Amino acid sequence: MEILDEITGKDYEFGFTTNIESEKIPAGLNEEIIRVISAKKNEPSWLLDWRLEAFKIWQGMTEPEWAHVHYTKPDFQAISYYSAPKSKPKYNSLDEIDPEMRKTMDRLGISMDEQKRLNGIAVDFVMDSVSVATSFKEKLGELGIIFCSISEAVQEHGELVRKYLGTVVPRTDNFYAALNSAVFTDGSFCYIPKGVRCPMELSTYFRINEAGTGQFERTLLIADEESYVSYLEGCTAPQRDENQLHAAVVELVAMEKAEIKYSTVQNWYPGDKDGKGGVFNFVTKRGLCDGYKSKISWTQVETGSAVTWKYPSCILKGDYSVGEFYSVAVTNHFQQADTGTKMIHIGRNTHSTIISKGISAGHSNNSYRGLVQINSSAKNARNFSQCDSLLMTDTSGAHTFPYIEVNNSSAQVEHEATTSKIGEDQIFYCLQRGLDEEQAISMIVNGYAKEVLNKLPMEFAVEAQKLLAISLEGSVG
Amino acid sequence: MIEIKDLKASIGEKEILKGLNLVVKPGEIHAIMGPNGSGKSTLASVLAGREEYEVTGGEVVFNGKNLLEMAPEERAREGLFLAFQYPVEIPGVSNMNFLKAAVGEVRKHRGQEALSAKDFLALVKEKSAMVELDGQLAHRAVNEGFSGGEKKRNEVFQMAMLEPKLAILDETDSGLDIDALRIVAQGVNAMRSPERSFIVITHYQRLLDYIVPDVVHVLYKGRIVKTGTKELALELEEKGYDWIKETVA
Numbered sequence: 001m002e003i004l005d006e007i008t009g010k011d012y013e014f015g016f017t018t019n020i021e022s023e024k025i026p027a028g029l030n031e032e033i034i035r036v037i038s039a040k041k042n043e044p045s046w047l048l049d050w051r052l053e054a055f056k057i058w059q060g061m062t063e064p065e066w067a068h069v070h071y072t073k074p075d076f077q078a079i080s081y082y083s084a085p086k087s088k089p090k091y092n093s094l095d096e097i098d099p100e101m102r103k104t105m106d107r108l109g110i111s112m113d114e115q116k117r118l119n120g121i122a123v124d125f126v127m128d129s130v131s132v133a134t135s136f137k138e139k140l141g142e143l144g145i146i147f148c149s150i151s152e153a154v155q156e157h158g159e160l161v162r163k164y165l166g167t168v169v170p171r172t173d174n175f176y177a178a179l180n181s182a183v184f185t186d187g188s189f190c191y192i193p194k195g196v197r198c199p200m201e202l203s204t205y206f207r208i209n210e211a212g213t214g215q216f217e218r219t220l221l222i223a224d225e226e227s228y229v230s231y232l233e234g235c236t237a238p239q240r241d242e243n244q245l246h247a248a249v250v251e252l253v254a255m256e257k258a259e260i261k262y263s264t265v266q267n268w269y270p271g272d273k274d275g276k277g278g279v280f281n282f283v284t285k286r287g288l289c290d291g292y293k294s295k296i297s298w299t300q301v302e303t304g305s306a307v308t309w310k311y312p313s314c315i316l317k318g319d320y321s322v323g324e325f326y327s328v329a330v331t332n333h334f335q336q337a338d339t340g341t342k343m344i345h346i347g348r349n350t351h352s353t354i355i356s357k358g359i360s361a362g363h364s365n366n367s368y369r370g371l372v373q374i375n376s377s378a379k380n381a382r383n384f385s386q387c388d389s390l391l392m393t394d395t396s397g398a399h400t401f402p403y404i405e406v407n408n409s410s411a412q413v414e415h416e417a418t419t420s421k422i423g424e425d426q427i428f429y430c431l432q433r434g435l436d437e438e439q440a441i442s443m444i445v446n447g448y449a450k451e452v453l454n455k456l457p458m459e460f461a462v463e464a465q466k467l468l469a470i471s472l473e474g475s476v477g
Numbered sequence: 478m479i480e481i482k483d484l485k486a487s488i489g490e491k492e493i494l495k496g497l498n499l500v501v502k503p504g505e506i507h508a509i510m511g512p513n514g515s516g517k518s519t520l521a522s523v524l525a526g527r528e529e530y531e532v533t534g535g536e537v538v539f540n541g542k543n544l545l546e547m548a549p550e551e552r553a554r555e556g557l558f559l560a561f562q563y564p565v566e567i568p569g570v571s572n573m574n575f576l577k578a579a580v581g582e583v584r585k586h587r588g589q590e591a592l593s594a595k596d597f598l599a600l601v602k603e604k605s606a607m608v609e610l611d612g613q614l615a616h617r618a619v620n621e622g623f624s625g626g627e628k629k630r631n632e633v634f635q636m637a638m639l640e641p642k643l644a645i646l647d648e649t650d651s652g653l654d655i656d657a658l659r660i661v662a663q664g665v666n667a668m669r670s671p672e673r674s675f676i677v678i679t680h681y682q683r684l685l686d687y688i689v690p691d692v693v694h695v696l697y698k699g700r701i702v703k704t705g706t707k708e709l710a711l712e713l714e715e716k717g718y719d720w721i722k723e724t725v726a
Contacts, residue, residue, distance in 0.1 A: 423565065424528075425565045426565050426567055428525075428527060428528075428549065429561065429564070429565045429567070430567075430575075430579075431526075431548075431549040431550045431553065432525050432526075432549060432550075432552075432553050432558075432559050432561075433553055433575070433576075433579035433582075433635065433639065434550055434553040434554045434579050434582040434583045434586070434639070435550060435578055435579060435582055436550050436582075437550075439578060439582075443567070443570050443574070443575065443578065444567060444570065446569070446570070447567055447568055447569025447570035447618065448568065448569055449569070450569035450570075451569070
């Protein structure tokens with residue numbers, strides 16, 4: 001299969017940079033920098049204090065080393081913690097957007113107007129440290145839905161932010177969460193009022209543009225009683241030789257009978273085929289099923305980043321609450337991923353489902369790490385976990401680290417795991433029917449990941465399928 | 478249709494085909510019989526372009542083109558179809574999507590327009606009925622959870638959808654009960670035409686009661702050692718292969 005080498009080197013499609021004037025503060029991290037960030041964002045004093053305390057906590061922490069990944073630790077003093085496109089940071093109308101920015105959005109396939117209206121998706125676009133545009137705010141506003149950047153929410157809905165910020169992922173949670181709490185710059189905020197079913201998909205698109213910056217976004221999503229929301233998140237970055245740090249925190253709160261569907265297609269720059277460059281994606285995502293019969297489901301398609309460290313989790317506190325985690329993680333070349341979930345059962349009759357599909361190609365390493373914890377209070381809790389790994393080459397690795405802690409004898413916990421190698425027989429069968437090798441691999445891999453892809457909203461599912469195919473082109477060996 | 482001259486092929490160090498000659502004309506059905514290990518399935522794999530087999534000599538002309546120079550998918554698009562002895566399962570990929578992609582590629586290669594969804598469905602309905610394949614199977618994943626008989630019928634169904642010029646049936650009768658055998662044969666017979674040829678590889682004469690060949694060959698130790706009419710198959714059924722082995726020795 002000589003054509004393999006040829007196409008393995010397929011370029012990262014979103015590796016361009018945007019020439020746009022930006023304002024970037026000097027590299028380094030100290031109290032003063034945090035004060036500057038807070039001042040630039042015109043924040044109330046409670047938030048500045050909150051950040052400074054997080055910074056103190058962070059200073060006392062060490063970077064975690066337990067994950068099955070190897071990399072040179074970032075120099076936190078060499079990163080600039082704030083970068084914003086210089087022209088008007090927030091636009092009143094879409095016509096005002098800088099033409100260069102507009103071009104960027106077009107190339108990324110984000111149109112803030114007609115097309116998305118047809119698809120019924122509201123978009124918040126975050127470039128580097130700031131949110132640049134949010135669509136459909138008015139229409140959502142009529143239903144009492146708040147969907148805006150978190151900076152804006154701090155200004156206009158300060159009490160809500162203050163009430164929930166850090167309640168699901170406390171500042172003390174881990175090294176990156178503490179760092180994010182100290183320096184987060186922007187992200188999305190969403191509140192769905194009682195009894196409201198959000199009529200469209202809400203979406204945030206994250207983009208790192210500036211060199212030498214990190215992206216630290218913070219997302220907070222609150223679904224009040226009996227509400228429903230489906231939220232999508234996409235991310236890309238330019239192709240750069242140095243590693244860029246992305247350390248986000250996402251917090252979800254679902255109250256009684258509320259349901260949150262959170263979907264991510266993560267396509268940060270993975271580095272080149274020799275493992276140079278790429279984004280370090282160290283993310284803490286957690287949802288609290290606070291109320292009776294609340295439900296949170298995470299769906300992720302992870303194809304990007306040089307190193308991924310990410311465990312979207314659910315705390316099932318409300319009785320009869322439900323947590324779900326559906327994941328496809330692809331690693332190629334020298335990418336490393338350590339990803340999975342935590343399902344913490346506290347309430348009675350709580351249910352969780354974990355479906356994880358890992359795909360390893362090239363010289364990459366792909367690990368599933370998951371915790372199912374049944375507390376003593378969680379009577380009749382149930383979990384089902386299925387972790388499958390597909391190896392595309394002899395030089396790639398697949399690892400599974402399941403942790404199960406059961407403290408209530410009425411619990412039912414099931415765990416299934418498989419590892420397989422993509423079959424030459426399967427590929428040959430496809431070739432014999434007239435498909436070429438790329439089509440064959442794409443078809444086999446998408447079939448393998450189907451259970452998870454089916455959970456994505458329609459428009460995203462199509463995108464994700466294409467992305468899987470591109471990430472794996474010519475990767476069988 | 479296909480002209481095989483002095484074909485030699487090995488797997489690893491072992492030479493399996495040792496100078497095989499065969500000419501199949503348009504519209505003909507040739508049966509290839511022979512004892513275990515004589516090279517029957519190797520011939521099918523080499524013609525379809527499996528990588529594990531190394532062609533060490535000879536040539537194969539398919540419709541005036543050098544077959545051995547073509548990639549496996551090009552051979553398929555040129556109209557060579559192999560009904561596998563052991564069809565693989567492809568979990569999560571529906572039969573319909575799989576066939577849609579395959580039919581699309583083959584039509585594109587022939588310079589035909591893509592089928593509309595409606596026409597494609599109509600074709601599926603027509604061809605699946607031909608092999609009495611349950612409509613549900615078309616929507617299930619490729620061969621996943623299919624019985625042995627269903628897998629073989631699915632092969633013939635795919636063949637009917639792709640309308641090849643030359644179809645090679647590699648022990649399609651193995652593991653089939655008499656009813657399934659009849660259905661498979663019925664499908665093949667319905668596809669007989671003056672432009673289409675078949676190479677039917679089989680162990681048993683039984684299949685040839687249903688698919689009546691024009692020519693019967695005996696393959697032994699990598700060569701065709703005897704060629705005759707359909708009566709040769711009956712003779713083999715009666716006498717076994719030993720007398721052939723003796724004549725060759």
